[in-house]
Amino acid sequence: MKELAAIGPAGQGERSLRQLAVCNEMTASFGLTLSGEEITALALRHTEVLRETGRVEFGEGIWKKLAFAFCDSPHIPPREYAPTLGELMEMFYECKGDSGERISDDELIAYMKDAFDGPCQGSLDYLRGTLLAGWSRRLRGGEGEAGEEDEE
Amino acid sequence: MRNKEQYLGKAGEGALFNPGGAGWGMEALWPLLERQVALYTGGESSSVPLETAAALMESVVLCLGAAGGGHPSLAAALRAGQRALWQKTEETRTLYLRLRAALRPSGSQILRGTVEEIGNFFIWYDIRFFAQSIPCMIDYPLLRPVSEEEKGVHFITEYLCRMDWENRFCRCFKEGEVRALLERERPDYQTLPLNICEVVFARALGGVLSDKDPVGGALPGVDPDALAARIVALDGEALAQALQRGTARLCNRLRLWGTGLRGYFGAYAATLAVRVQSAGENGVARLFAAGQL
Numbered sequence: 001m002k003e004l005a006a007i008g009p010a011g012q013g014e015r016s017l018r019q020l021a022v023c024n025e026m027t028a029s030f031g032l033t034l035s036g037e038e039i040t041a042l043a044l045r046h047t048e049v050l051r052e053t054g055r056v057e058f059g060e061g062i063w064k065k066l067a068f069a070f071c072d073s074p075h076i077p078p079r080e081y082a083p084t085l086g087e088l089m090e091m092f093y094e095c096k097g098d099s100g101e102r103i104s105d106d107e108l109i110a111y112m113k114d115a116f117d118g119p120c121q122g123s124l125d126y127l128r129g130t131l132l133a134g135w136s137r138r139l140r141g142g143e144g145e146a147g148e149e150d151e152e
Numbered sequence: 153m154r155n156k157e158q159y160l161g162k163a164g165e166g167a168l169f170n171p172g173g174a175g176w177g178m179e180a181l182w183p184l185l186e187r188q189v190a191l192y193t194g195g196e197s198s199s200v201p202l203e204t205a206a207a208l209m210e211s212v213v214l215c216l217g218a219a220g221g222g223h224p225s226l227a228a229a230l231r232a233g234q235r236a237l238w239q240k241t242e243e244t245r246t247l248y249l250r251l252r253a254a255l256r257p258s259g260s261q262i263l264r265g266t267v268e269e270i271g272n273f274f275i276w277y278d279i280r281f282f283a284q285s286i287p288c289m290i291d292y293p294l295l296r297p298v299s300e301e302e303k304g305v306h307f308i309t310e311y312l313c314r315m316d317w318e319n320r321f322c323r324c325f326k327e328g329e330v331r332a333l334l335e336r337e338r339p340d341y342q343t344l345p346l347n348i349c350e351v352v353f354a355r356a357l358g359g360v361l362s363d364k365d366p367v368g369g370a371l372p373g374v375d376p377d378a379l380a381a382r383i384v385a386l387d388g389e390a391l392a393q394a395l396q397r398g399t400a401r402l403c404n405r406l407r408l409w410g411t412g413l414r415g416y417f418g419a420y421a422a423t424l425a426v427r428v429q430s431a432g433e434n435g436v437a438r439l440f441a442a443g444q445l
Contacts, residue, residue: 050199057199058186096199104196 016043016061023067030071031078038082045086053093062092062105069113075122087124088112091132098136111135176216176226184226185209192281211283214303237279237305244309245274251316256323258330259342266292267315273308293347294318295420317413318349324406325352326369333371337442351443357395357421358440360402376437384433391429395421 020039027033034042042063050057066088070076076084095108103111112127120127188208189200200208215233216226218240223229248270257263269288276287284303290311295318298310322330330352334341337351352371359365359372362379366372383394399421403414431439438444 054202055199056202056205058189059198061198093199096197097201101197101201101204104193105198106196 013043016046019063027067027071032071032081042086049090049093053097065109069109073117091128095132095136099139102139184212214283234279241305247312260348262345263292291345317416322349322352325371329371354440354443357398361398365405374437374441379437380433387429392422392425
């Protein structure tokens with residue numbers, strides 16, 4: 001099965017690079033751009049995260065949707081754009097799996113954006129460790145370790 | 153772990169999906185898989201778990217294998233393959249309904265339950281995305297199990313064919329005698345996953361081999377001396393052939409003419425040679441009489 005992810009469509013990484021370059025054109029007006037090195041690093045990390053989360057990606061992927069959703073966030077300074085985008089990408093795939101595939105890409109990205117700009121006030125740690133974790137658990141119908149609900 | 157070349161090698165060389173000798177590399181199939189994922193997720197997810205992708209791909213390959221040749225594209229072949237599997241499913245449903253109406257489980261709850269459960273296959277079978285799936289529980293063991301290499305409707309079709317043959321064989325004998333034999337030799341047969349045809353076949357074959365042909369639906373007795381004279385001195389291939397000839401004669405006496413049925417029981421009989429040989433002269437008659445082969 002992992003061979004599916006390992007080989008994917010020819011040029012999975014190349015497609016990621018192209019999409020990230022396209023994102024630049026879209027986000028530049030918001031003062032957010034990625035350097036060539038950052039694009040390469042994000043594309044590599046994207047491939048790694050797909051492998052780590054046991055997923056295979058098709059179609060256009062999620063870079064454009066993520067970049068478009070978050071480019072107007074007041075909590076992403078230009079110098080933090082690349083690492084933030086990378087962490088958001090990781091959280092996205094983790095949550096897709098943790099939620100038992102019960103949420104669409106658009107719904108998840110919308111939730112992430114609302115939470116990031118709202119309760120999280122730009123904190124990626126809070127977004128990942130608290131809001132997304134709890135939300136995924138509720139989507140799966142309350143599955144999880146005993147006592148976690150009480151701790152929250 | 154396989155390397156990439158084993159999947160994307162030249163056509164016919166190490167290609168992963170090579171049903172029927174046609175080699176399709178992963179790159180050729182990827183667009184089909186991509187479309188299937190989009191349909192499966194309703195366009196709402198750009199990624200799926202590896203297991204899901206693998207299952208969707210397995211379904212694509214199964215459908216392509218059913219498509220035959222002469223299609224202008226893999227996409228057209230996929231559609232043709234899905235139609236072919238749908239057609240086969242409809243034909244198998246007809247077989248199922250006929251078998252269910254004619255089934256004589258002789259008290260076996262597992263047999264009756266399995267046949268009822270197979271009805272769920274036709275409700276839940278998903279040709280579109282998971283053509284390899286078998287969405288029902290199969291508990292009743294056949295004389296000769298269907299290979300697990302068979303997938304989806306192919307498995308169910310073969311299973312029902314074999315069950316139909318076994319049912320037709322058992323119906324050649326009076327229900328009361330079959331039940332009496334089962335209750336004596338397999339007291340738990342009603343609630344345990346035991347094949348009932350095995351016992352009946354062994355008794356009937358033992359009778360024919362000892363020159364006691366079945367008459368009027370009665371299960372024949374087994375003449376130990378005649379049986380021993382015919383087969384005890386044989387071993388290996390000669391014994392297997394004697395058992396197969398006996399099976400052919402039995403089918404003739406029962407007027408069971410289908411080549412599939414005769415081949416099924418003949419192949420099963422040949423597998424009994426080892427046990428017959430091990431029983432020796434003193435035990436072979438009991439083996440056949442009690443269906444303990």
